[in-house]
Amino acid sequence: EAGVTQSPTHLIKTRGQQATLRCSPISGHTSVYWYQQALGLGLQFLLWYDEGEERNRGNFPPRFSGRQFPNYSSELNVNALELEDSALYLCASSPVDRGAYEQYFGPGTRLTVT
Amino acid sequence: GENVEQHPSTLSVQEGDSAVIKCTYSDSASNYFPWYKQELGKRPQLIIDIRSNVGEKKDQRIAVTLNKTAKHFSLHITETQPEDSAVYFCAASTGTNAGKSTFGDGTTLTVKP
Numbered sequence: 001e002a003g004v005t006q007s008p009t010h011l012i013k014t015r016g017q018q019a020t021l022r023c024s025p026i027s028g029h030t031s032v033y034w035y036q037q038a039l040g041l042g043l044q045f046l047l048w049y050d051e052g053e054e055r056n057r058g059n060f061p062p063r064f065s066g067r068q069f070p071n072y073s074s075e076l077n078v079n080a081l082e083l084e085d086s087a088l089y090l091c092a093s094s095p096v097d098r099g100a101y102e103q104y105f106g107p108g109t110r111l112t113v114t
Numbered sequence: 115g116e117n118v119e120q121h122p123s124t125l126s127v128q129e130g131d132s133a134v135i136k137c138t139y140s141d142s143a144s145n146y147f148p149w150y151k152q153e154l155g156k157r158p159q160l161i162i163d164i165r166s167n168v169g170e171k172k173d174q175r176i177a178v179t180l181n182k183t184a185k186h187f188s189l190h191i192t193e194t195q196p197e198d199s200a201v202y203f204c205a206a207s208t209g210t211n212a213g214k215s216t217f218g219d220g221t222t223l224t225v226k227p
Contacts, residue, residue: 042203042219043158056214090157101146103215105157
């Protein structure tokens with residue numbers, strides 16, 4: 001079974017630009033979660049999508065947004081990039097009947113803002 | 115909201131010794147407590163989890179204990195090996211309806227051969 005995939009692996013942007021990160025969940029998983037992991041720090045919850053809808057949101061400004069497509073893949077958009085947005089962005093998925101249980105992580109997208 | 119504190123931030127042990135990492139949480143509604151291992155440059159991997167209706171769970175050399183009254187849970191690794199060296203994260207979640215996990219800041223475990 002293929003795991004969670006993310007693209008791109010690395011992304012370099014300049015301050016003020018927009019970044020788009022993509023995630024494909026494990027086949028059969030309908031929930032997708034996004035986390036930000038700044039260097040040397042823990043995971044901060046960003047967004048949770050399930051069945052195409054945003055279900056929960058962490059303490060991040062509105063310039064962090066996303067969506068989930070009918071095939072359950074997801075996009076994270078970060079507008080008006082700031083230097084402190086530089087981090088590893090991790091996507092995770094979980095099975096439809098487990099909600100927040102047993103999240104499986106992707107390899108992450110390393111976003112660097114210069 | 116939920117707050118999860120994890121201690122220690124770094125832990126160094128000799129190969130063969132035991133390692134214990136502790137986490138406390140604030141939201142009494144939390145009912146799912148996973149532990150993740152993240153090796154350098156790799157994704158977090160779920161290594162063990164416990165639900166609030168269970169006090170202890172073991173899987174070979176690792177075990178997790180949960181004290182709901184005190185709102186703390188711990189990861190125990192016995193007979194540590196160099197390949198156990200990694201960053202370990204605890205998390206707390208209110209499960210299906212919340213769909214959100216709050217993570218601790220991580221513990222960097224180093225096992226010296």
